[in-house]
Amino acid sequence: MGKAQPELQSWGRYRRVVQLGVEQHWRDAILPSASPRAILPYGQGRSYGDVAQNTDGVLVCTRRLDRFIAFDSEAGVLRVEAGARLREILALVAPRGWYLPVVPGTQLVSVGGAIANDVHGKNHHRAGTFGRHVLRFELLRSDGTRMVCSPNENSQWFEATVGGLGLSGLVTWAELALTRIPGTNVDVQTLPCTSLAEFASLCDASDASHEYTVAWFDCFSYRDGRFRGLFTRANHAPGSPPPASPLGAVPFTPPIGLVQRTAMRAFNLAYFKAGMRRANATERMPLERFLYPLDRIDRWNRLYGPRGFLQLQCVIPAAQAPLGVGALLETIAASGQGSFLAVLKRFGAQRSPGILSFPVEGTTLALDFTCAGDATFRLFDILHKIVRQHGGRVYPAKDACMSAADFDAGYPDWRRMLPFVDPGFGSDLWRRVTSELAA
Amino acid sequence: MSSVTPGPAVAIFGATSAIAQCVARIYAAEGARFFLAGRNPEHLRAVAEDLRVRGASDVQVETADFRFVETCAAVCTQATRALGVIDVALVAHGTLPDQSLCERDDDALREAIAVNFTSYACLLIQLANVMEAQARGSLVAIGSAAGDRGKRRNYIYGAAKGGVAILLEGLMGRLARAGVRVTLVKPGFVDTPMTAAFAKGPLWISSDRAGRIIVRAIRKGKTTVYVPGFWRWIMAVLRVVPQRLFARLDL
Numbered sequence: 144m145g146k147a148q149p150e151l152q153s154w155g156r157y158r159r160v161v162q163l164g165v166e167q168h169w170r171d172a173i174l175p176s177a178s179p180r181a182i183l184p185y186g187q188g189r190s191y192g193d194v195a196q197n198t199d200g201v202l203v204c205t206r207r208l209d210r211f212i213a214f215d216s217e218a219g220v221l222r223v224e225a226g227a228r229l230r231e232i233l234a235l236v237a238p239r240g241w242y243l244p245v246v247p248g249t250q251l252v253s254v255g256g257a258i259a260n261d262v263h264g265k266n267h268h269r270a271g272t273f274g275r276h277v278l279r280f281e282l283l284r285s286d287g288t289r290m291v292c293s294p295n296e297n298s299q300w301f302e303a304t305v306g307g308l309g310l311s312g313l314v315t316w317a318e319l320a321l322t323r324i325p326g327t328n329v330d331v332q333t334l335p336c337t338s339l340a341e342f343a344s345l346c347d348a349s350d351a352s353h354e355y356t357v358a359w360f361d362c363f364s365y366r367d368g369r370f371r372g373l374f375t376r377a378n379h380a381p382g383s384p385p386p387a388s389p390l391g392a393v394p395f396t397p398p399i400g401l402v403q404r405t406a407m408r409a410f411n412l413a414y415f416k417a418g419m420r421r422a423n424a425t426e427r428m429p430l431e432r433f434l435y436p437l438d439r440i441d442r443w444n445r446l447y448g449p450r451g452f453l454q455l456q457c458v459i460p461a462a463q464a465p466l467g468v469g470a471l472l473e474t475i476a477a478s479g480q481g482s483f484l485a486v487l488k489r490f491g492a493q494r495s496p497g498i499l500s501f502p503v504e505g506t507t508l509a510l511d512f513t514c515a516g517d518a519t520f521r522l523f524d525i526l527h528k529i530v531r532q533h534g535g536r537v538y539p540a541k542d543a544c545m546s547a548a549d550f551d552a553g554y555p556d557w558r559r560m561l562p563f564v565d566p567g568f569g570s571d572l573w574r575r576v577t578s579e580l581a582a
Numbered sequence: 583m584s585s586v587t588p589g590p591a592v593a594i595f596g597a598t599s600a601i602a603q604c605v606a607r608i609y610a611a612e613g614a615r616f617f618l619a620g621r622n623p624e625h626l627r628a629v630a631e632d633l634r635v636r637g638a639s640d641v642q643v644e645t646a647d648f649r650f651v652e653t654c655a656a657v658c659t660q661a662t663r664a665l666g667v668i669d670v671a672l673v674a675h676g677t678l679p680d681q682s683l684c685e686r687d688d689d690a691l692r693e694a695i696a697v698n699f700t701s702y703a704c705l706l707i708q709l710a711n712v713m714e715a716q717a718r719g720s721l722v723a724i725g726s727a728a729g730d731r732g733k734r735r736n737y738i739y740g741a742a743k744g745g746v747a748i749l750l751e752g753l754m755g756r757l758a759r760a761g762v763r764v765t766l767v768k769p770g771f772v773d774t775p776m777t778a779a780f781a782k783g784p785l786w787i788s789s790d791r792a793g794r795i796i797v798r799a800i801r802k803g804k805t806t807v808y809v810p811g812f813w814r815w816i817m818a819v820l821r822v823v824p825q826r827l828f829a830r831l832d833l
Contacts, residue, residue, distance in 0.1 A: 150782070168775050171624045207600070207775070210628050211635035224628075235636070 151202055154444050155191040155543060156396075157451035157514040160571070162197050166204045170224055170315040173287050174567070177201040181569030182285065184309040186226060186253030190260065191454045192543030193571035194308055200569060203313060205255055211235065212316060219321035220278065225255035225314040230438075232319075237430075238383065241321040245273040250435050255314045260540035261306030261500040263490070265355035265377075265434070268346075270322075271493030272502055274305035280317035285567030289315075294496070303563030306497025308539055310564045310573055326381035329355070329433045332425045333418050336360065336374035339465055339472075339487075342506075346489040349376040355433070358487040359418075361411035362510055363404075365476040368469065371411070372487075373418040377433055384429040392441030400448025400513050407482055414484065447513050452482070453543050455526055456509035458490060459535040464506040467533030471508060471526055478522050485510035498560050501538045509541070520544055539572055550576035589613030589639055591665040595657065595705055596648070596675020598625040600774035601724065603632075604793025605672060610636040617664040619646040619657045620675070648675050649696045654704035658712070667716050670800060671709045673702055673723040678776050684738050691738065698742035703749055710753050714760040720800050721757065722765045723750055727808060729768065730817045733833040754805055763803040767796050770813035 151164045164185065165175045174182060177200065185195050185202035195202070208226030215221075219241050223232060229243060230250040236242065247262040256262075261274040270276070279293035282304055292301040304311045336342050336358050349356045353376035360372030437443050444452070459467035468487070475481045486509040490502045512519050527549045530537060536553025537545045550557065557577075564573075589612040594602050597618035606616065610633040618633075620626045623645045630641040642664045646657040661668065679694035706723055713719045728736055729743030747766055754764040771777065771786040792809045799807035808814040823831070 166775065166778055169622075169625055169628065171628075210632035212628075212631050214635045 153196050154189050155451050160196045160198045164202045164204050168207045174285050183570045184313050186256035189252045191541045194539045196571045198571050222318045224316050226253050237327050242324045244270045244276040244322040249438050254317050259309040261497045263502050265357045268350045268491035272495045274496040276320045278318040281315045282312040283315050284312040285565050302498050306500035310568050312565050324379045327430045328380040328382040328427050329377040329430050330380045330425050330427050331377040333421045334374045336372040338369050345374045354378050359484045362481040362485045363408055365472050371415045387431045390439040393445040396445045401446045450514045452511050452513050454511045454541040456538040456541040457530045457535050458505050458507040459533045460505040463533040468506050470529045480512050482511040547576050547579040590669035591615045592670045593617040593661040593668050595619045595673045599674050600789040601792050602674035604789045605796050608797045610638040613637050613639045615640040617642050617661045619644045648701035651704050654701050658708035662712050668719050670720045673705050699745045702746045713762045717760045720763045724767045727768045727770045727813045727817055765800055766806045769809040
C-alpha cells in the first residue's frame with residue numbers, strides 16, 4: 144500500500160518514506176481503517192524529522208479540516224478545526240486586536256500540529272507552551288469514539304494529547320484562548336551577545352521586561368567560549384502595517400545544496416554585521432517579519448538540496464545549562480559541520496501541560512545540519528550523548544535519530560503515555576524510540 | 583463588514599464542494615449574505631459556521647439532493663425567498679462518475695447524468711428566469727475542461743459538462759439583453775476531494791487558487807474562464823486534433 148509521495152515528506156527531506164496519504168474532509172467523518180497498518184495524523188508537514196512519518200502506514204491528512212467554528216471577539220476565544228494553519232487564524236484575529244499567545248517560528252503549521260508537538264515560541268519565558276492556552280479539543284479515536292478534553296474534563300487525555308505526537312487520536316477541533324495586542328508591530332532591540340555568560344545575563348536583564356527574547360549566533364565563529372551573536376528582545380507595539388509580501392518560493396530542489404559552508408559563513412557574517420549596525424537601537428517592525436522571518440521564502444527547506452537536512456533542538460535544564468550548551472557548541476565547532484544561524488532561548492519555569500511536552504526550565508539550542516549521511520548521524524549520536532549527560536532532552540518535532548535510550552533518559556515519564564496511545568496509531572519516531580524499551 | 587455597504591447576496595448550490603467553499607470564503611470576507619444548498623446537513627452547518635466567522639452577515643442553509651428535479655425547483659425558490667435579489671448564483675455541485683460502472687449499470691448512468699447535467703439544466707433555467715426578472719446579477723456554473731471534447735476515459739462526465747456548456751452558452755445569449763452576466767467555469771486539474779484519487783503533478787492547482795480565479799472572472803464578467811487559464815490553450819490545441827488521431831490518444 145502506498146508509495147513515496149513527495150508532498151508527504153517531512154520538512155527535513157532527509158529520506159523518502161513509502162506511505163499512503165488519505166484526506167480527512169470533514170470533522171464528523173470517522174478515521175480511515177487501515178488495520179493492521181498504523182495511521183497517523185499529518186498536518187502541514189513542518190516537523191523536521193520522522194515524528195509525522197509513518198513507513199508502510201497511512202497518514203491522515205488534515206489540511207481540509209481548516210474551517211472556523213466560532214469566534215468570540217469579546218472574550219478572545221476561537222474554536223477552529225484542527226487542520227487550520229496559524230497564518231489563517233492570525234489573519235482573522237490580529238486585525239481585531241487579538242493574537243495567539245504562543246506562536247512558533249513559522250505560522251505555516253496546523254493547530255493540530257501545534258498541539259501534538261506542544262510548540263513554544265520566543266515568549267516561552269512568559270507564556271509557556273501552546274498547550275497552556277488550549278481550552279479544550281475533540282479527540283477522535285480509531286474505534287470511532289470521540290471525547291472532549293480540557294484541563295478539567297478527560298484531563299488525562301488532555302495531558303496525553305498535548306505534546307502527544309499525534310499518537311492518542313486525531314484532534315478534530317480545538318478551542319484556543321487568545322491574547323490582546325496593541326497592534327501588529329513590535330519594537331525590537333538587538334544587542335551584541337558574544338558568550339554564553341553574556342547570553343545568561345541578557346536573559347536575566349530582559350525576560351521580565353520583554354515579551355520576546357531570543358539569541359542568534361554563528362556557530363562557525365565559536366572559539367574558546369566566545370562567538371559572534373545577537374540577542375534580540377521585543378515587545379508588542381501599536382500600528383497596523385500591511386501584510387508582509389512574500390519574497391518568493393524556492394521553485395525546485397537544486398541538484399546540490401545551496402547551504403554550503405562558504406556561503407553560510409558569508410551569510411552569517413553579513414547577518415551579524417547588519418545586526419551590529421542596529422545594535423542597541425529600537426526598531427519598530429511588523430510582527431510577522433520579526434516572528435516568522437523564513438515564512439517569506441516559500442519552501443526554503445529545498446535550499447539544502449536533495450540530501451535534505453537535520454535539526455538538533457535540545458534543552459538543557461537550568462542548573463546544567465552553561466556546561467551542557469558549552470560542551471555542545473565545542474563539539475559542533477570541532478566537527479566542522481553545523482550550519483546557518485544557531486538559536487539560543489531560555490525557557491521559563493512554566494509547567495508544560497503534556498506528558499511528553501518538550502520544554503523544561505533551562506536553555507534550548509537549535510541548529511540545522513545539512514544531511515551528509517553517516518557523518519551527520521554520528522555527530523548527532525555524540526551530541527545526543529552530551530544532552531543526556533547534562534540531564535537534557537531532544538525535541539521530537541525536530542528529531543530524526545535519537546535512540547530509545549536517549550528518549551528514555553530525556554522523557555523518564557514516557558510510559559505514562561502508553562495507555563493513551565491509540566492502538567490503531569503509530570509513527571516512525573514512536574516505533575524507534577520505544578522499540579527496545581516497550582518490550 | 584459594515585452595515586453601510588452590505589455585502590453581495592450569494593446563492594451557492596453544492597456549497598460543500600471544495601471549490602465552492604473557497605469561492606464563498608472570498609465573498610464572506612466582504613460581509614456577503616449567503617444561501618447555501620447541499621446534500622449533507624452536518625457539512626452545510628460546518629461551512630455556514632466557517633463563513634460566519636469569516637465575516638458573512640447572514641447564512642441560510644438548505645439540504646438538497648440534486649439527483650431529483652423537484653428538489654432543484656424547490657431549492658431555487660427558497661434561494662430567492664432567502665436573499666431577495668441574488669447578486670451571484672453559483673451552481674457547483676457534482677460527482678466524478680465511475681465510468682466503467684456507468685457503462686454496465688443503468689442506474690449509475692442515470693444518476694451520473696441527473697447530478698451532473700439534468701440538475702444543472704433545471705437549476706440554471708430557474709435561476710435564469712429569476713435573474714432575468716431582476717435584470718441584474720451573475721449566473722455562474724462549474725463546467726469542465728473535460729466537457730470540451732469526448733475522451734475515452736471520461737466521456738460520460740464530459741458529455742454532462744459539455745451539455746452544461748451548451749446550456750450556458752444559450753443563456754448567455756438570452757440573458758445579455760436583461761443585463762445579467764453569465765460565466766462558465768471550466769476547471770482543469772484542481773486538487774479537491776473529488777479528485778483525491780488522482781496522482782498530482784505540476785498541472786494541478788489548489789482549490790484556494792481556483793476560488794480566487796473564479797471570483798476574479800465573475801467580477802470581470804467573463805463569459806468563459808478556464809481554471810487555471812493555461813487550459814484555454816491546451817484545450818484549443820486538443821479541439822483541433824482530428825478525431826481519427828484524437829481517438830488514438832491515451833486520454
